[in-house]
Amino acid sequence: MALQSYRLRRENRLGERKRIKEILETGTRYNSNLFSFSFSLKESSPVRLTVISPKRLGIAVFRNKLRRRIREVFRLSLPDYIGFFDIIIFPRKEVFNCNFKELTSEYKQCLHSFNLL
Numbered sequence: 535m536a537l538q539s540y541r542l543r544r545e546n547r548l549g550e551r552k553r554i555k556e557i558l559e560t561g562t563r564y565n566s567n568l569f570s571f572s573f574s575l576k577e578s579s580p581v582r583l584t585v586i587s588p589k590r591l592g593i594a595v596f597r598n599k600l601r602r603r604i605r606e607v608f609r610l611s612l613p614d615y616i617g618f619f620d621i622i623i624f625p626r627k628e629v630f631n632c633n634f635k636e637l638t639s640e641y642k643q644c645l646h647s648f649n650l651l
């Protein structure tokens with residue numbers, strides 16, 4: 535029996551600086567209580583994510599934990615996405631005070647408002 539991988543696959547990671555810059559300049563922006571995000575629709579290929587957490591959010595340990603939590607919410611939602619898009623998430627300090635269920639709920643609510651989920 536093979537073990538299931540709980541990692542975000544490389545194909546679902548957005549890492550190209552050129553594409554990130556393009557999304558930030560021309561993508562659709564949205565703000566919520568826990569984070570703001572920018573996304574851009576595309577023709578094909580998998581849905582991709584990057585999380586940008588500035589130093590003002592706290593020490594590296596907290597920022598890394600925050601990124602892991604958001605990536606996990608994204609990964610668990612992969613089967614539910616509609617269409618193809620790239621998304622950049624900017625967490626806010628309020629994320630530290632919420633539990634995983636609240637984070638998931640807010641994330642899905644934001645994507646529902648744009649018919650991406």
